[in-house]
Amino acid sequence: MDPSIICPRFEKAVAILSQRWTALVIYQLLSGPQRFCSMTDTLGISGRVLSERLKELENQGIVKRNVIPETPVRIEYSLTEKGVSFAPIMREIDKWSQSWVEKVPTDEKSGS
Amino acid sequence: MDPSIICPRFEKAVAILSQRWTALVIYQLLSGPQRFCSMTDTLGISGRVLSERLKELENQGIVKRNVIPETPVRIEYSLTEKGVSFAPIMREIDKWSQSWVEKVPTDEKSGS
DNA sequence: ATAAAAAAGTTACTTTAAGTAACTTTTGTG
DNA sequence: CACAAAAGTTACTTAAAGTAACTTTTTTAT
Numbered sequence: 001m002d003p004s005i006i007c008p009r010f011e012k013a014v015a016i017l018s019q020r021w022t023a024l025v026i027y028q029l030l031s032g033p034q035r036f037c038s039m040t041d042t043l044g045i046s047g048r049v050l051s052e053r054l055k056e057l058e059n060q061g062i063v064k065r066n067v068i069p070e071t072p073v074r075i076e077y078s079l080t081e082k083g084v085s086f087a088p089i090m091r092e093i094d095k096w097s098q099s100w101v102e103k104v105p106t107d108e109k110s111g112s
Numbered sequence: 113m114d115p116s117i118i119c120p121r122f123e124k125a126v127a128i129l130s131q132r133w134t135a136l137v138i139y140q141l142l143s144g145p146q147r148f149c150s151m152t153d154t155l156g157i158s159g160r161v162l163s164e165r166l167k168e169l170e171n172q173g174i175v176k177r178n179v180i181p182e183t184p185v186r187i188e189y190s191l192t193e194k195g196v197s198f199a200p201i202m203r204e205i206d207k208w209s210q211s212w213v214e215k216v217p218t219d220e221k222s223g224s
Numbered sequence: 225a226t227a228a229a230a231a232a233g234t235t236a237c238t239t240t241a242a243g244t245a246a247c248t249t250t251t252g253t254g
Numbered sequence: 255c256a257c258a259a260a261a262g263t264t265a266c267t268t269a270a271a272g273t274a275a276c277t278t279t280t281t282t283a284t
Contacts, residue, residue, distance in 0.1 A: 005154050013209035014135045023126045042117050089204040097125035148261055
């Protein structure tokens with residue numbers, strides 16, 4: 001059984017994007033540098049997994065980590081050029097979602 | 113903690129694509145209808161998970177299942193219009209991969 | 225000087241998803 | 255009638271993600 005007749009580069013790109021949270025992390029960083037806590041708050045990702053993902057993305061040259069010696073010290077995460085290059089993919093996903101995803105139920109705590 | 117300030121439609125689209133194997137299944141179906149076994153062979157996905165994914169994609173109206181009463185009976189999976197509409201996303205992922213993914217090591221069983 | 229607070233993680237533990245391989249079902253051919 | 259092929263399914267193992275409490279560093283308030 002050949003594990004892939006599919007283009008290995010394409011497969012690699014898909015592997016990055018289909019890892020849980022990765023696409024959302026990149027998407028959020030496309031709107032500008034972000035701090036750790038703002039990402040956990042906005043995305044609803046746990047600190048444990050966000051920390052893991054950011055390290056992986058840093059190793060892949062997609063994200064860079066910036067220590068800002070303010071007080072208290074801030075760590076800012078931002079995209080490298082490679083990271084920014086995901087923008088057209090995100091735009092297509094966004095376009096697709098506008099055409100094909102029905103209005104998502106808001107799932108409120110059923111107010112009165 | 114608000115679980116999402118991000119557009120829920122976008123989030124939903126990302127949820128589809130970031131589920132393991134889903135993007136590759138759609139990608140393969142973009143090249144034409146496929147049978148169950150050809151997908152397991154080409155993608156290296158297990159039957160258990162492929163079966164699960166195909167059912168989900170059918171429920172989402174992305175894939176359709178076609179029973180062909182030949183002998184032995186063949187089941188052909190193909191994309192609906194909604195499924196085909198992923199094509200531009202796949203094209204962008206492919207473009208990205210050509211620019212940014214380095215040549216992937218072939219991982220041969222170190223032949224002579 | 226000491227206590228509490230805030231940011232950025234990390235650790236230990238639980239739950240869920242995916243991988244593996246053997247088995248079932250249906251139809252057909254020798 | 256036994257065997258083969260396709261399409262799954264079942265039971266079980268392994269890996270990934272979720273949860274929540276804890277650590278570290280530095281600053282502000284008492």
